[in-house]
Amino acid sequence: MGKKINIIARCSAFCLVFALVFTQMTQMYIRRDDETNEIHAFYGEEENTVDVLYVGSSPLLRGVSPMLMYRDYGYTGYVRASALQAPSVTYGLLAESLNYQTPQVVVLGCDNLFQEYDYAEREGDLRRALDGMKLSGYKWRIIREVAEADERQTELSYIFPLLRYHERWKEVNPAEAETEPLMQHSFKKGHVYLRQAEPQEYPENFMEPTGETVAFDESALEYTKKSIALCKEKGIEVVILHLPKMSWTYEMSQALEEFAQEQGVAYVDMDREEIRNEIGLDPQTEYYDQGHVNLAGSVKVTAWLGAYLDSHYDLPDHRGDENYAQWDADLAQYLEVSGVS
Amino acid sequence: MAFTSMAFVMFLALAVAAYYVTPKRYRWVTLLVVNYVFYYFAGVKYFVYLLATTITTYIATRKLGKMAEENKTAYNAAKAELDKEGKKRWKAEFTKKKRRVLIPALVFNFGILAVLKYSGFVTENLNALFARISVPVELPVFHFLLPLGISFYTFQTMGYLIDVYREKTAPEKNIGKLALFISFFPQIVQGPIGRFQNLSKQLFEGNSFSYERTKFGVQLMMWGAFKKLVIADRASVMVDNIFGFPDTFGGTYVAVAALIYCIQLYGDFSGGIDIATGAAQLFGVDLDKNFERPYLATSIPDFWRRWHITLGAWFRDYVFYPLSLSKFFMKVGKKGRQVLGNYIGKLLPVLIPQFIVFFLIGIWHGAEWKYIAFGFYNGTLIVLGILFEQPLQELAKKLGIRTECFSWHLFRILRTLVLVALGKIITRAAGFSLSVSMMKSMVLNWDTDILWNGGLLQLGLDRQDMWVLFLSCLVLLAVSIMQEKGIHVRETLAKQNLYFRWAVYLGGIFTLIIFGIYGLNYNAADFIYRGF
Amino acid sequence: MESLLKILAEIRPDVDFEGNQELVDSGELDSFDIVTLVGELCDAYDIEIGADDIVPENFNSVEAIMALVTRLQED
Numbered sequence: 001m002g003k004k005i006n007i008i009a010r011c012s013a014f015c016l017v018f019a020l021v022f023t024q025m026t027q028m029y030i031r032r033d034d035e036t037n038e039i040h041a042f043y044g045e046e047e048n049t050v051d052v053l054y055v056g057s058s059p060l061l062r063g064v065s066p067m068l069m070y071r072d073y074g075y076t077g078y079v080r081a082s083a084l085q086a087p088s089v090t091y092g093l094l095a096e097s098l099n100y101q102t103p104q105v106v107v108l109g110c111d112n113l114f115q116e117y118d119y120a121e122r123e124g125d126l127r128r129a130l131d132g133m134k135l136s137g138y139k140w141r142i143i144r145e146v147a148e149a150d151e152r153q154t155e156l157s158y159i160f161p162l163l164r165y166h167e168r169w170k171e172v173n174p175a176e177a178e179t180e181p182l183m184q185h186s187f188k189k190g191h192v193y194l195r196q197a198e199p200q201e202y203p204e205n206f207m208e209p210t211g212e213t214v215a216f217d218e219s220a221l222e223y224t225k226k227s228i229a230l231c232k233e234k235g236i237e238v239v240i241l242h243l244p245k246m247s248w249t250y251e252m253s254q255a256l257e258e259f260a261q262e263q264g265v266a267y268v269d270m271d272r273e274e275i276r277n278e279i280g281l282d283p284q285t286e287y288y289d290q291g292h293v294n295l296a297g298s299v300k301v302t303a304w305l306g307a308y309l310d311s312h313y314d315l316p317d318h319r320g321d322e323n324y325a326q327w328d329a330d331l332a333q334y335l336e337v338s339g340v341s
Numbered sequence: 342m343a344f345t346s347m348a349f350v351m352f353l354a355l356a357v358a359a360y361y362v363t364p365k366r367y368r369w370v371t372l373l374v375v376n377y378v379f380y381y382f383a384g385v386k387y388f389v390y391l392l393a394t395t396i397t398t399y400i401a402t403r404k405l406g407k408m409a410e411e412n413k414t415a416y417n418a419a420k421a422e423l424d425k426e427g428k429k430r431w432k433a434e435f436t437k438k439k440r441r442v443l444i445p446a447l448v449f450n451f452g453i454l455a456v457l458k459y460s461g462f463v464t465e466n467l468n469a470l471f472a473r474i475s476v477p478v479e480l481p482v483f484h485f486l487l488p489l490g491i492s493f494y495t496f497q498t499m500g501y502l503i504d505v506y507r508e509k510t511a512p513e514k515n516i517g518k519l520a521l522f523i524s525f526f527p528q529i530v531q532g533p534i535g536r537f538q539n540l541s542k543q544l545f546e547g548n549s550f551s552y553e554r555t556k557f558g559v560q561l562m563m564w565g566a567f568k569k570l571v572i573a574d575r576a577s578v579m580v581d582n583i584f585g586f587p588d589t590f591g592g593t594y595v596a597v598a599a600l601i602y603c604i605q606l607y608g609d610f611s612g613g614i615d616i617a618t619g620a621a622q623l624f625g626v627d628l629d630k631n632f633e634r635p636y637l638a639t640s641i642p643d644f645w646r647r648w649h650i651t652l653g654a655w656f657r658d659y660v661f662y663p664l665s666l667s668k669f670f671m672k673v674g675k676k677g678r679q680v681l682g683n684y685i686g687k688l689l690p691v692l693i694p695q696f697i698v699f700f701l702i703g704i705w706h707g708a709e710w711k712y713i714a715f716g717f718y719n720g721t722l723i724v725l726g727i728l729f730e731q732p733l734q735e736l737a738k739k740l741g742i743r744t745e746c747f748s749w750h751l752f753r754i755l756r757t758l759v760l761v762a763l764g765k766i767i768t769r770a771a772g773f774s775l776s777v778s779m780m781k782s783m784v785l786n787w788d789t790d791i792l793w794n795g796g797l798l799q800l801g802l803d804r805q806d807m808w809v810l811f812l813s814c815l816v817l818l819a820v821s822i823m824q825e826k827g828i829h830v831r832e833t834l835a836k837q838n839l840y841f842r843w844a845v846y847l848g849g850i851f852t853l854i855i856f857g858i859y860g861l862n863y864n865a866a867d868f869i870y871r872g873f
Numbered sequence: 874m875e876s877l878l879k880i881l882a883e884i885r886p887d888v889d890f891e892g893n894q895e896l897v898d899s900g901e902l903d904s905f906d907i908v909t910l911v912g913e914l915c916d917a918y919d920i921e922i923g924a925d926d927i928v929p930e931n932f933n934s935v936e937a938i939m940a941l942v943t944r945l946q947e948d
Contacts, residue, residue, distance in 0.1 A: 156347050166855045170805050507925035663924035665908045691905045
């Protein structure tokens, strides 16, 4: 009997040591994208303190600054967006987030509705979002779907990212490698801005009818409907948001608006002429590339969106509330680091 | 389910748990169910073949067993009245009777294997022949997908059948237990080819859980995975490049490829066997040894005693001995002595069956001309080795070469390695004629500069990977030399103190996790030997 | 026994047979030696040795070989 206990104790101790080393190794070799960090740092927010939640693809994380809205109106927000976010990931992230936070408004970036999402092609983009997500039923369902669609990818490699990133041993210098966990707290609240500017020009006949036919992807549509249904069920308002993008078309805009009406949710299209004029982006200096605004652009986009949300929804003002002291501190840091005035 | 896949690890864990949860008496039943679940994953339609072999073998062996019993009684009753000639005749009669059961069973089961494995090759070549001699016949060509492990389980089962025929073992009366022997999942994929005498007790009696044995089993599996994932799959990148582009990589590259392919094949095959052996140990079953440091062999026959041992032993016991001891070859031997003289004549009944065995081992590997060539290559080497053994020994004596020292031993090892590596070119090249032209290019365009001028880095592995490969091979060599010296590595390790042991274990596990070739960018190549 | 030792010495002059208990298991007699030996034994003792008699136990020592021969002579 004593021997048995001894063996069990030794085995457990070994497993513990193994787990410690494994975690360290994972942290050494995992690819740390900004958006992965931001998605992960969401868990660091106090529960039930986020008023507006943003989920969807990269235009959101480049263009929306919850911190500036907090400065101007006092309501809080967090962007859990990632490059080319799969609709299934958007849904999973949203559903998971609602376990931690009770936002009044959810802003959905829905540009991905028109795309057929190929899990095999988009492994990197999937990882950007999923590596930042804790393991949960939501994550499990996504990675199941991915592993079923692409046999080269395994659930296990998403649960234990080291099994994916181990081959980075060549590029990571162990002496210099970060051994910290992913980011625990974000002062940017998911706004991963970029400063460079690439001069853009509106295409000829931008946002004018051409008669092209556009269609939603079946699976994307289904997930977006699920996302909306989930919000409705929880009594959360939904805004479908399109951010400035040079390749956007009149037909896509129309289709999305119709969809929003059908679902009974709000639709905001920043490429519609009236809004475009109000925002007043300078294509020469305020775009990072044709599909994303840069920091200067995001300031303008956020100013407009902040006002829109403030006027359409009854969002609280937390400024000065001592429970939100951390937000004030984060704001100060955000302004200092970004240099936005 | 590849041995190095997570699916296999999980399957194995569940299977082990199920085994030890079952009451001892019924553990063999659990094991049988586990085997069939494993086989089910490989493809449900293949069950037909497995069951056909199981059932026909069961019927034949039971019949043979009954005949032997009846014969014994009858013989004992009649024995007193028989003279020597009579006894001989009785025996011959009985053998004939037994053969009437044995041969149909052998033909049926080897027939399945032959049709599935070789019919495509045979019909294709016949069609080519017909076309050449302008016979307007075209046979339909079928290429079958081979059922998992059919080459292995067919040989294992037929070995058992022959043993029953030879009355070496009593036939198993329980068809479930026979089915278990045939389908034991760690070994059905790629061997080793087991013997009933060795396995039956271990499989059929419920084994108790042993911590030590389980630990050793897991360690052996990790070691196998190391050989497979860190060494073989890394080496395969270079090998595939050279053999894939023989026009680009000629000359010394061919020699490099042959050497690296030796490493790859050994890492892959023996790694897989280690995983199988380790997995079997988790159930308390010791499989037969299949490798004994083959590249430290000092001669070609020695190599074949160390490489794929169970296959060699199978052919020795069930083909070589029966052939060379048959009346026909005994006669050939006598005739030979009269015609060719004592020395060669005596060797004839050994050499010809040996040649046949290597021909069979060749085609066992696959239905292609290159494997036949491979068989002949090995057969020829062995025959030459025997024929020149005495003259060479005398030559060495005359030249005053000492043969009892390390340098001579090393020379013999390297010489054997070179011969083996040349043989591997034959099996790895896309076709036999290509392997010949590669060897030609190796001799004619020999240029060792590529070893120093970065030429090696054009083969798909960068400097870092080369280092990992090199150091891993050193570890493999060190362990092999230790084993060759009779050191039991796992037992020796178990005697070290805890910190050292844990450091080694963790080092091993993380070497596997970090440096193993698996995951998305690398398609962990299926075990090379699985297709056979 | 004497005659057997003589036969063995002819086949493998380099092996010390007497007292050796694992001629086959240790690899000193390989399959070629066995076949040659069986041929000689059959001639010398007028017996028939079949493939089923070729197991290591029958050839591991001089005594074992002798026992095999005796058994087959009596059978």
